[in-house]
Amino acid sequence: MNFDWNDLKAFLAVARGGSTLAAAKALGVNQTTVARRIESLETALGIKLFERGQSGSRLTEAGADLCAEAEKVERAAVAFGNRAEAHGRGLAGSIRITCSEILANASITPAIAHFRRQYPDVQIELMISDRALDIAAGEADIAIRSSRLLEPSELIARKLIDFEFALYCSREYAARHGAPATPADLKDHHLISCEIDGNALPGVPWMLAHAAGKPPAHISNSMSNLIHAVRAGLGIAPLSTLLADGDPKLVRCSEAIEDAGSSSWLVTRKEVKDTPRVRAFIDFLVPHVQAEMRARIARNRQVQERLAAERAEQAEPKPEYTI
Numbered sequence: 001m002n003f004d005w006n007d008l009k010a011f012l013a014v015a016r017g018g019s020t021l022a023a024a025k026a027l028g029v030n031q032t033t034v035a036r037r038i039e040s041l042e043t044a045l046g047i048k049l050f051e052r053g054q055s056g057s058r059l060t061e062a063g064a065d066l067c068a069e070a071e072k073v074e075r076a077a078v079a080f081g082n083r084a085e086a087h088g089r090g091l092a093g094s095i096r097i098t099c100s101e102i103l104a105n106a107s108i109t110p111a112i113a114h115f116r117r118q119y120p121d122v123q124i125e126l127m128i129s130d131r132a133l134d135i136a137a138g139e140a141d142i143a144i145r146s147s148r149l150l151e152p153s154e155l156i157a158r159k160l161i162d163f164e165f166a167l168y169c170s171r172e173y174a175a176r177h178g179a180p181a182t183p184a185d186l187k188d189h190h191l192i193s194c195e196i197d198g199n200a201l202p203g204v205p206w207m208l209a210h211a212a213g214k215p216p217a218h219i220s221n222s223m224s225n226l227i228h229a230v231r232a233g234l235g236i237a238p239l240s241t242l243l244a245d246g247d248p249k250l251v252r253c254s255e256a257i258e259d260a261g262s263s264s265w266l267v268t269r270k271e272v273k274d275t276p277r278v279r280a281f282i283d284f285l286v287p288h289v290q291a292e293m294r295a296r297i298a299r300n301r302q303v304q305e306r307l308a309a310e311r312a313e314q315a316e317p318k319p320e321y322t323i
Contacts (some may be wrong), residue, residue, distance in 0.1 A: 010037035092121035099144035140210035190235030203238025245300035
């Protein structure tokens with residue numbers, strides 16, 4: 001059986017007001033509309049709801065019985081509307097997110113642009129820092145962190161992506177110094193180290209261990225600065241293959257470094273994870289970043305294949321012609 005909720009509202013208004021005229025005033029519509037809705041409901045139900053007379057409309061026995069049920073439907077509809085409105089209010093306000101500058105520029109900021117098109121009332125406060133802010137203490141609502149494994153805690157974590165590290169130098173550096181053919185060759189090259197909050201970037205200990213104790217020529221405490229230092233030709237450093245493989249200014253000098261893999265995690269607190277705007281952002285960001293990373297890997301593969309073909313062509317001996 002199908003009937004319109006607006007027909008039920010007209011039914012209740014007539015039952016409470018005693019006439020279609022009173023119901024029309026209460027609902028803010030004309031009397032004809034109310035009468036038409038009552039007729040539509042009676043037709044849908046197959047029963048008579050009102051006895052109509054000079055003094056107005058009086059509920060029939062069936063109408064009186066159904067009035068209580070209609071009021072239950074009304075209460076449920078009001079509760080539904082209130083709950084929906086509350087969720088709507090939850091999708092406004094701010095979310096404080098923290099991540100490194102290199103990740104913010106490469107993935108998170110473009111993702112926020114897409115998110116804001118769907119949720120224009122949610123303000124994103126992006127706090128860029130290589131230092132790990134204290135999420136448990138409320139320094140941010142969400143953190144994007146890179147770590148092989150997360151330490152056990154009360155925080156809620158969801159994995160975004162896995163990634164690897166390899167050694168890179170700039171094209172200009174390779175032209176001047178060559179590129180290491182084996183790990184043992186690292187002792188003959190300028191090396192760049194990176195430490196953040198006392199922790200070496202993945203791949204740095206492996207690189208320095210194979211350099212036979214040779215000190216780094218340049219040390220940075222910023223992942224963003226590290227990639228700029230490599231581009232500037234200061235030396236060789238381990239970089240994320242996701243970021244570096246697609247950079248035509250860089251030359252890859254090694255396979256993925258064993259045991260130097262890492263993962264990006266989205267981390268938040270239990271008490272905020274189901275806040276509507278935070279939940280909406282998490283549910284948006286995870287598949288968005290994962291899809292974007294898969295596309296980036298495919299593009300990087302194409303770049304590496306093209307660069308390998310160019311190197312092979314340059315290394316090919318040119319035929320000599322005599323006249």
